[in-house]
Amino acid sequence: MPSGSRYWTVIDDGLNVEPVADRFLRELRFGRDRAESTTKAYAGGIALFLRWCVRTGRDWTTAAADMGLFMIWLKYTPVDGGQVVPGPGSKPVRGDGRINRVLVAVRGFLSFAVVNKEAPQWVLGAIYELADTRDLPLEAQSEDGGLFYRMRARHHLQEPETAVDRASDEEIVALFAACLSARDRLIVLLLSRAGLRRSEAAGLRRSDLHLLPDNRSLSCDVEGAHVHVIRRENVNGAWAKSRHSRAVPVDFLVIQAIDQYLVERQQCAAAARSDFLLVNLFRSPLGNPIPPDAINELFEALCVRAGLGRAVAPHMCRHAFGSNLADSGALLDEIQRLLGHANVSSSQPYLHPSASRLRAAVDRVPTPRALIEGVSQ
Known part of the structure; x- marks a missing residue:
């Protein structure tokens, strides 16, 4: 247009x-x-x-x-x-x-x-x-x-219920270790530790980073380190899916990766003119924001370099974040808010427990002493 x-x-x-x-x-x-x-x-x-x-x-x-x-x-x-x-x-x-x-x-x-x-x-x-x-x-x-x-x-096929296709923690570690730059390591962590979609990561601006314990000096009332995911028109075609902006808390690993990347970014003079967080540092046009498809290309290269037995797509790291939230006891509304789902039904698949969680749930059920004594007789 x-x-x-x-x-x-x-x-x-x-x-x-x-x-x-x-x-x-x-x-x-x-x-x-x-x-x-x-x-x-x-x-x-x-x-x-x-x-x-x-x-x-x-x-x-x-x-x-x-x-x-x-x-x-x-x-x-x-x-x-x-x-x-x-x-x-x-x-x-x-x-x-x-x-x-x-x-x-x-x-x-x-x-x-x-x-x-x-x-x-x-x-x-x-x-x-x-x-x-x-x-x-x-x-x-x-x-x-x-x-x-x-x-x-009227017309709808019944789809078989399948588990969320997530990247395993071991695969994420292997992808992270295969990265050749601080920028690429940050991308892996933004998807796997903050649950961002690839377009959301590619659309981040430096002004979206609020990394202080108290961010009121930035006119932001959200406490603690976080990134803002905002829908806006971007020259690189990145697009936040949700109409509603959200603040996503980030942990010390993401903060450390951001610090290391910003040092690396300063070595590229052309990057100074862009407010986009993730920019081209190693190929032309230098300093331009990376497009979402470049993240797909990165993951294809990382999978080969890491020697993984299957292709791990960027979205599978987001699935890993959602599954890890559920496994750690996060409530459904918390998963929905962190992942930016419009409907809570989109967050429901992450609640499918693993076999180890099912075993732990059974083990937590108290056993009456009378039953123990009756079985042992």
Whole structure:
């Protein structure tokens, strides 16, 4: 956009922008204040839906009637778009989670189309189950006595419950030891000891660091060392996912890493002009803020250098932080606030206890003496 802001859109085979999809994605980005990465994910899902409509001869405005067939197409049609006839023994090319994410994007797109009179009204009933509030308690009904509706998606695959894919403490130590600079060590710690997302780390400014025991001199009422995570437009494309700013406490390891990095940063004269915390120190353009993708590249190199048996992504360090919080006894609302989750349900997976915690929980249950004596007889 002329302002410098960016969003993802959908084009057809002739490289023409799909107008309704484009309007929806622009509204998502600028009207609803969603991240650029969200428009990328939604654009990918919408593109798959429109591709299916074209290849099966369907009008996208009415194709919601066959959403079940679209789900089968998603499950078995490879990314290259080759024609596949699913049958016994066919291998799925997309998992249930991926299909559900595509469906979320398609439902949002079709709902937008209905509201803007680009698709018929009945489409909402094809993608959502509607129930009026007469079935709900009085406190959940509209105050003026009118009817409003709650909606539930009709099409959704049951995803298997899986544990959070986290980096182990041993892997984090190995990544940290494989770093070649103070900046890279700080990045590993910001993700694994403060739980920042890669974009949040890349978007930090030096003014976001409040490292004093008493920060009132910085016009900040938060006690103790912490960093502020703030959503703002950044030239490097970094974007804090949550609309609400949060202060994340940092421990002595992060503080020490910041001190060592700032000394290293001073050796790069070009870095002085930037308020961004993490900047290019070893390659051009020197002093420019590092983009979020550079953190992915760093982790790929660290995994190779550390000799890890698997790829550890930056987000897995954030998962490690959340899991360590839960294992140390943090409450659900504390995990939610520290990780910047909008909904408490996003923090719920971190509460899955390990086998050692389950064993410790059983061992804490007191055993009556009478039972001990009865068993020993």
